[in-house]
Amino acid sequence: MSKTDHDRSPFGLFMDELEESVIALILGLMTLITFANVVLRYGFNTGLIWGFEATNFLFAWLVLFGLGYTIKKTANLGVDAVLNIVSPGLRRTFGLIAAAVCIAYAILLFKGAWDYWANFANLPQTSGRWFPTGFEEMTRTSYRSWYEVVDIPMPQWLRFIEPMINEGETYEKIPRFIPYFMLPFGMLLVLVRFIQAAIRIWKGTEDSLIVSHEAEDEIENVAHLNKGD
Known part of the structure; x- marks a missing residue:
């Protein structure tokens, strides 16, 4: 079975x-916004003020979301010089050790991501220096959901969140906790993929x-082409 085809169930295919x-x-969306900005700038001497910030957020989402997907599809690169010279049993042991290290590292990333995002979402940060041991007590000064992004305007269809999280105060720009949500979500996906x-x-x-x-496969393909195979 191919390592990229470890889950071909209907649910696995749906998630893929x-x-x-x-x-x-x-x-x-990144392509559309960038293209629209180029046309507006050079064709009409105007542009989307919020376009640059939006594409930056989208690129960050792509990286953070893509991390977990890459681990899931086993598309990550690595060095296996040592693994190729040991027995299958020892290779499996090394694999479990590497997975444990990756899981521990992913927990650290998720904790840091949550604590950073919670700062903007009126949610408690975790206690503990390295690994979460609980949640810190919230105080009045802990609520920072009023922080907004720089340029992206607040869409009307998101106004329903204002009474729930911003005490009824209106947002001129979208609150930071919305685009920043991909940070803990992406790190959670990384943790889940390493556990899987x-x-x-x-x-x-x-x-x-x-x-x-x-990389090795591509080199072999080029070699075959050069030989005329």
Whole structure:
């Protein structure tokens, strides 16, 4: 079984389609906004003031969302020189150790991402220096949901959140907790994907986290073309 085809169930296929659609949507929006800005600037001497900030946020979303998807599809690159010279059993052991390290690192990333985002979402940050041990007590000065982005205007269809999170005060620009939400969400996806990878190694369906040989495959393809094969 191909390592990129470890879950071909209907739900797995649906999630693949959903994640790929989200990635395509983000790329499409970035392209559309950038193209519209170029046309407006050079054709009409104007532009979308919020376009640059929007594309920056979309690019960050693409990276953060794509991290988990890359781990899921095992498209990450790695060095397997040592793994190739050891026995399958030892390779699996090394894989479990690597997965444990990656999970610990992902927990640190998720904690930091949550604490940063919670600062703008009126939610408590976690306690503990390295790993979360609980949630800090919220005070009146902890509420910072009134922080706005610089240029992107607040759309009318999002006004319903103002009574719930901003004490009825109106936003001129969208609040920062909305675009920043991708930070903890993306790190949560990374954590979940590493846990899933560890489970696959434990069950024996994979033996390591290093699974992509795209560069080697491309070199072989070019070599065959040069030989006229």
